[in-house]
Every structure is written in structure tokens, then in C-alpha cells.
Amino acid sequence: MIEKLTGLPDGVLGLRAGGRLTQQDYEDVIRPLVEEAVREGRRLRCLIEIDDDFGGLTPPAVVDDMTLGLRTVGAFDGVAVVTDLAWIRTPTQWAAFVVPFPMRVFPRTDRGPAAEWLAALPAGARIEVTLDETTGVVTAEVSEALRIEDFERLAATVDPWMHAHGELPGVVLHVRRVPGWTSLGSLLRHVRFVVGHQGKVGRLALATDVPAAEVVASVAGQVMHPQIRAFGYEDLRAAQVWAAGP
Template identity: 85%
Template sequence: MIEKLTDLPDGILGLRVGGRLTPQDYEDVITPMVAEAVREGGRMRCLIEIEDDFSGLTPPAVVDDVRLGLRTVGSFDGVAVVSDLGWIRTPTQWAAFVVPFPMRVFPMAERRAAADWLAALPAEARIEVTFDETAGVVTAEVSEALRIEDFERLAATIDPWMREHGELPGLVLHVRRVPGWTSLGSLVRHIQFVVRHQGKLGRLALATDVPVADAVASVADHVLHPQIRAFGYADLRAAQAWAAGS
């Protein structure tokens, strides 16, 4: 059994799940709801309330679940799972480390807190990218925990220029504090980004007030290809000028 929740804040999709899910549940409720959300806004915040009598999915429903997940995994801004079932809560907490979006588990008593958490998630990208093509310097303004999409956004700016011109002269990371990652998947994508661009970047400037930035830059400058230097968060222009080779 599955039904759509209607008492949630605007912009949040809600489902109440109980009993045993069948392909008919997906056809009647889930698939149309997801299709409508993607068509209207492209991004989803979803609250899933799982009742104590939930007993899983029939085998055909498992297939539908996998197919739907593969098609929509990149369309979520966040998912809140509300349940008191231990066999739901524990696997979901582990899954939160690998999905490419924020996901949290709440007990039934904190359903309102789950909705508030979803509503408070940042609506915009965690990383804003600007590119001075004349100087060949990309500035990445990082404000929140990083998602997989943020590295895709950065790569979409850098990679075409590199294919045409070769080495990128400079990259500036403007970061007030250590942002972290929304999931293990985001961390893996970060590592992949660094490895793929190693040797193709001339200078990396860290414009940040993070206390260990100077030490990190000093050590990294000896082991990585790009020259690396730390600047204060307020010294963005100086960082950009250095990254451009001025």
C-alpha cells in the first residue's frame, strides 16, 4: 500500500508506505508523481514515511524500484526517510553514504523535523563557477557540502577549454570553511576530478580562512604538479592575479 502525503510544505513530495508494495503501486502512484515532479521542476525533495506494517516489495516491484532509481537518481535534492523500523533505518543510514544527494533517517515522532530539514536544504548549487577566459583562470566559490553535480559543473567549465588550449593556467578555490561532501559518492567524484586533472593545471590558489590552509598548500606544492599558494578569504583578487601568473 502506498499513498501520497498532502500535508507537507510546498516543494516536498511525500509518500506513506505500508504493507507490501506491488508493481501496481508504482504504476498508480510513484511513477506518475515522479514524472510530474521532474517535468515541472527537474529536482525533487522527498519524504518517505514507512509504517510499522511495511513488509517489503514483491519481486516484480523490486525490478520497478531499481529501474526508477536508475532513471531518477540525479534528480533528488534530498530524501528523508521517516520510520521506526530498525531493518529500514540501519540500511538507509548506510545508503546515505553512497547516494549522490543528502539523505537522513528520522523516527516517526520527528516527522515535522524531517520536513523542515528537507525544506531547509540549499536550492542552489554548492559551487558557483566563473571563468576569465582571457586570463585562463577559473574561480570556484564553494559554500556548502559538495555534491557529485558540483564536480560535473566544474568539469563542464574546465574540460572544453583544456581540450582546445591544453593546460589551464589557474584555478582559484574561494572557500570560507572546509565544506565537506554530502555523501561518499561526492568524495569519490572529488578524488576522480583531482586525478583526472593532475598535470593539466598550472596554478591552484586557495583563498580561505581555514587555519591549516598554509600548511596544506606548502606540503601539496611539493608533491602535486600545479603550484599551490594560500591566500586569505578576503584576498580573492590577489589570488586570482597570482593564478593568472601576474
């Protein structure tokens, strides 16, 4: 059995699950809510409260769960799982390391804080990417912990230009503080992006006030192909001019 929760902050979708979930539960409640949000281009912030009598999913429901999850995984801003069941809490905590969005587990007494956490998550992209077609310099404005889709967004800008012109002259990372990653999956996508573009970027400028930036630039410059240089956060224009090359 599954039902929709009410009384939650705007933008937070709440569901309560109890007993044993069936394929019909997915067809009647979950699928319409999720697919409507996807069609309308809305990001999902989902609170899932699991009762103590929850008995898992029937086999057809497992198939529906996996199918729907694979198709809509990129549509979530965050998920809060509210439960006291240890056999749900522990796997969910591990899963939080690999899903491409923030996910946390709360006890059932903390449904309110769970909803507040979801409502407070940053909206929209964590990265804004612009390409100067004249100089071939890509500027990435990073504001929050990075998700998998942020690297897909960066690749969607960088790769077509590289295909047409070859090596990208420069990339500028404009970041006020170290952003981190929302999950292990995001970190792995970051690594894959770096490896895939190794040797194809001429210069990398770090425009940031992070104290260790100059040390990072110096060390990384010894082992990576791009020339790397650190600039102050307010020196974005100087960073872009340097990244464009001679």
C-alpha cells in the same frame, strides 16, 4: 500500498508506504510524481514514511525502483526516511554514505522534524563555476557540502577548455569554510576529478579564511603538480591574478 502525504512544508514531497509495494503502486503514484518534477526541472525533497506493516517490494516493483532511481538520482536535494523498522533503518543509514544527496533516517515520532530538515536544506548548486576566457582561470565559488553533480559541473567547464587549449593556467577555490561532501559518493567523485586533472592545471589558489589553508597549500604543493598558494577570502582578485600566471 502507497499514498501521498499532506500538510508538509512547501517543496517537500511526502509519501507513506505500507503493506507490500507493487509495480502498480509505482506506476500510479511514484513514477508520475518524480517524472513530473524532472520534466519541470524541480529538485526533489522527499519524505518517505514507512509503516510498521511494510512488507517490502514485489519483484517487478524492485525493477521499477532500480530503474527509476538510476534515471533520477541527480534530481534529489535530499531524502528523509521516517520509520521504526530496524531492517529499513540500518541499510538506509549505510546507503546515506554513497548516494549523491543528503539522506537521514528519523523515528516515526519525528515526522515534523524530518520535514523541517528537508525544507531547510540549501537550494540549488553548492558550487558556481566561472571561466575567464582571456586568462584561462576557473573560479569555483563553494558554499555548501559538495555533491557529485557539483564536480560534474566543474568538469563540464574545465574539460572543454583543456581539450582546446591544453593545460589550464589556474583554478581558484573561493570558499569561506571547509565545505565537506554530502556523501561518500561525492568524496569519490572529488578524488576522481583530482586524479583525472593531475598535471593539467598550472596553479591552484585557495581563497579562504580557513586557518589551516596555508599549511594545506604548503604540504599539498610538495606532492601535487600545480603550484598552490593560499589567499584570504577577501583577496579573491589577487588570487585570480596569481592563478593566471606570469
